[in-house]
Amino acid sequence: xxxxxxxxxxxxxxxxxxxxxxxxxxxxxxxxxxxxxxxxxxxxxxxxxxxxxxxxxxxxxxxxxxxxxxxxxxxxxxxxxxxxxxxxxxxxxxxxxxxxxxxxxxxxxxxxxxxxxxxxxxxxxxxxxxxxxxxxxxxxxxxxxxxxxxxxxxxxxxxxxxxxxxxxxxxxxxxxxxxxxxxxxxxxxxxxxxxxxxxxxxxxxxxxxxxxxxxxxxxxxxxxxxxxxxxx
Amino acid sequence: xxxxxxxxxxxxxxxxxxxxxxxxxxxxxxxxxxxxxxxxxxxxxxxxxxxxxxxxxxxxxxxxxxxxxxxxxxxxxxxxxxxxxxxxxxxxxxxxxxxxxxxxxxxxxxxxxxxxxxxxxxxxxxxxxxxxxxxxxxxxxxxxxxxxxxxxxxxxxxxxxxxxxxxxxxxxxxxxxxxxxxxxxxxxxxxxxxxxxxxxxxxxxxxxxxxxxxxxxxxxxxxxxx
Numbered sequence: 064x065x066x067x068x069x070x071x072x073x074x075x076x077x078x079x080x081x082x083x084x085x086x087x088x089x090x091x092x093x094x095x096x097x098x099x100x101x102x103x104x105x106x107x108x109x110x111x112x113x114x115x116x117x118x119x120x121x122x123x124x125x126x127x128x129x130x131x132x133x134x135x136x137x138x139x140x141x142x143x144x145x146x147x148x149x150x151x152x153x154x155x156x157x158x159x160x161x162x163x164x165x166x167x168x169x170x171x172x173x174x175x176x177x178x179x180x181x182x183x184x185x186x187x188x189x190x191x192x193x194x195x196x197x198x199x200x201x202x203x204x205x206x207x208x209x210x211x212x213x214x215x216x217x218x219x220x221x222x223x224x225x226x227x228x229x230x231x232x233x234x235x236x237x238x239x240x241x242x243x244x245x246x247x248x249x250x251x252x253x254x255x256x257x258x259x260x261x262x263x264x265x266x267x268x269x270x271x272x273x274x275x276x277x278x279x280x281x282x283x284x285x286x287x288x289x290x291x292x293x294x295x
Numbered sequence: 296x297x298x299x300x301x302x303x304x305x306x307x308x309x310x311x312x313x314x315x316x317x318x319x320x321x322x323x324x325x326x327x328x329x330x331x332x333x334x335x336x337x338x339x340x341x342x343x344x345x346x347x348x349x350x351x352x353x354x355x356x357x358x359x360x361x362x363x364x365x366x367x368x369x370x371x372x373x374x375x376x377x378x379x380x381x382x383x384x385x386x387x388x389x390x391x392x393x394x395x396x397x398x399x400x401x402x403x404x405x406x407x408x409x410x411x412x413x414x415x416x417x418x419x420x421x422x423x424x425x426x427x428x429x430x431x432x433x434x435x436x437x438x439x440x441x442x443x444x445x446x447x448x449x450x451x452x453x454x455x456x457x458x459x460x461x462x463x464x465x466x467x468x469x470x471x472x473x474x475x476x477x478x479x480x481x482x483x484x485x486x487x488x489x490x491x492x493x494x495x496x497x498x499x500x501x502x503x504x505x506x507x508x509x510x511x512x513x514x515x516x517x518x519x520x521x
Contacts, residue, residue, distance in 0.1 A: 138517050190468045197464040204455035209520075214451045217514045218465065221444060224510055228472040228503050235495075236475055 066144075068292070071284035078278030085271035092264045100260045109173045114260050116166040118268035119159045120188065126156025126272060127191055130198070131223030134216035146212035147287065149219055150202065151279035153195050155272060160192040183234040190229055194222045299391045306387070306395025310369060311402050320368050321406060328361040328411040332418050350419045351481035355437070355474050357411055362404040362442065363466060366449035367458050369396050369403075374453050389516035397446045397511075404442055408434060421485060429490035430481065436497060437477035440504035443511040444469045450518055469507075476500045 096114040103110035133149035136142075167185065168178040179185070198218050205211040253261070314321055335353040336346060373379040382392060412434070416423060423430065445466055452462040476496045483493060490497075 138514065186471075190471060193464075194468045197461075197468070200464055201451065201455065201461060204457065204461060210454065213517055213520065214454075217447065217451070217518060220514060221447070221469070221507070221510065224506060225469055225472070228499070228506075229468075232472040232475040232499060235499075236479075 066284040066288045066291075068285060068288045071281050071288050074281030074284055075278055076281075078274050078276075078281050080274075081270060082274030082278060085267055085274045088263075088267035088270060092260065092267050095260045095263055100256050101254065103257075106174055109170055112166050112170045114264045116163060116170060117261065118264040119162040119166065121265055122268040122272040123156050123159035123163050123188070123191075125269070126152045126159060126276070127195060128223065130156065130195070130219040134219030134223075137212060137216045138220075143208070143212060143287070144284075146208075146216065147283040148276070148280050149215065150283055151276045153198050153215075153219075154279055155275040157192065157195050157199065158275070159268070159272065160188065160195070163188060164192060181233070181236070183230055183236070186233045187226065187229045191222070191226070194218075194225070198222070299388050299394065302387045302391035303394030303398060306382075306392065307398035307402065310372065310396070310399035313372065314399075314403065320365065321403065324361050324365050324403070324407045325410045327364060328357050328407055329414055331357045331360060332411070332414055336418060346419045347421065347485075350415070350421055351478045351485060353419065354411075354415050354481060355478050357415070358404075358408055358434070358438070359441065359470050359474060361407050361411065362438070363445065363463055363470075365403050365407070366400060366442075366445040366466075367453060367462055369400050369446070370450050370453040371458070383519060389519055390512060392519065393446065393512050393515035396450070397443055397508075400446050400449075401438070401442050404438060408438070423485075424487060426484040426487070429484045429493075432490070433477050433480045433484070433493075433497065433500070436500040436504060437473045440500070440507040441466070441470055441473050443504075443508045447511045447515055447518070450515070472503055473500060476503075 092114060096111050100111075100114075102108060129152045130149045133145045133152065137145040137149065171180070172178050198215060201218060202211055202215050205214060332353065335349065335356070339346070339349055370379075373382060387395075412430075415421065445462070448462055448465045449458075452458040452465065455461050476499050480493045480496050480500075484490065
């Protein structure tokens with residue numbers, strides 16, 4: 064059950080490899096977005112940020128959802144690796160969340176005419192980022208690993224339950240965000256080259272998430288392995 | 296089930312009795328709520344914003360913040376002298392411990408609200424008219440759910456070094472749905488709109504209560520494992 068330093072090092076290596084591939088993919092996304100994707104008629108160049116913003120948002124949501132899922136599984140199976148992965152996922156999710164919250168206003172200023180607005184999805188993602196800042200703070204404030212794992216699992220689960228409520232209540236409050244262009248019942252409302260760039264970027268960001276999370280998970284394993292070695 | 300409820304009520308009665316013997320926390324919470332109302336009244340430009348426009352927001356910020364300050368007390372009480380260990384050793388089901396703490400917190404919060412509401416009407420010159428039954432309903436629906444989340448988070452926060460800061464950071468995101476819903480309903484009720492018009496928001500508040508009360512009751516026992 065206890066991870067060995069060798070296992071941990073192998074996980075870190077795999078994670079770094081995937082991250083490198085992901086970063087090369089990111090270069091490809093930039094190339095695709097600037098050279099091989101038409102400029103949007105109404106928004107002009109500002110729309111290009113969409114190819115980073117939406118995939119980063121996707122990666123952040125994926126990361127946060129997995130924190131909740133791992134939390135639920137941890138309380139059921141009590142496998143410390145699930146907690147280590149949730150920790151890694153929360154941290155990587157925060158990074159993607161910050162990318163999302165930075166690129167969004169940069170786009171919003173020229174297009175909406177305002178850096179920030181209390182739109183449903185903006186508010187939801189902002190709150191999720193805050194929630195995971197709290198998650199990190201709680202982890203940092205607890206020293207017993209089993210206690211930390213149980214407590215953070217509960218925060219992860221409750222956070223997951225909160226998402227639909229925040230979305231619904233803020234949506235009813237008022238909304239301004241562009242309507243979904245990809246995930247909606249009818250066909251995607253986007254020309255093929257743009258769709259290609261977007262889907263490539265989503266794949267790349269997913270890969271980056273897996274790479275980063277795996278590296279961070281490996282580091283967590285390494286910490287555990289060293290801790291176990293010190294205890295012996 | 297009856298047994299769990301009986302233990303829970305015994306535990307809640309114990310907590311409230313401890314509180315009533317000293318009354319320090321309760322009096323402080325009520326004073327805090329009243330002071331927030333006073334501060335809010337001056338935290339506006341009286342020539343541009345009338346106190347009526349601000350009233351529903353003030354009411355709910357006061358309710359929720361005053362409630363938040365009381366949650367840590369319920370577990371800080373058990374932490375002193377290791378009373379929590381005694382509670383865990385006693386033949387009480389773990390679910391009853393959650394319900395007991397929940398009922399005690401709820402009793403505490405409702406008491407604070409019961410004092411705050413008349414003060415609010417007085418300070419903000421709000422004409423309740425026929426809005427009182429609706430206002431009581433939305434207060435109950437807006438409170439049941441977040442007290443459950445607050446109870447769970449407080450049990451975790453007291454184990455950390457800076458519990459007083461940890462609890463709000465964890466809990467505030469969970470206050471957004473109830474506060475939005477409750478303020479919307481309160482605004483319209485105070486404007487004389489009928490309660491039935493607000494059925495949509497009331498339903499959201501009700502579902503929030505049911506979901507979080509259930510989930511909190513389910514996850515709480517796993518927080519107590521030793």
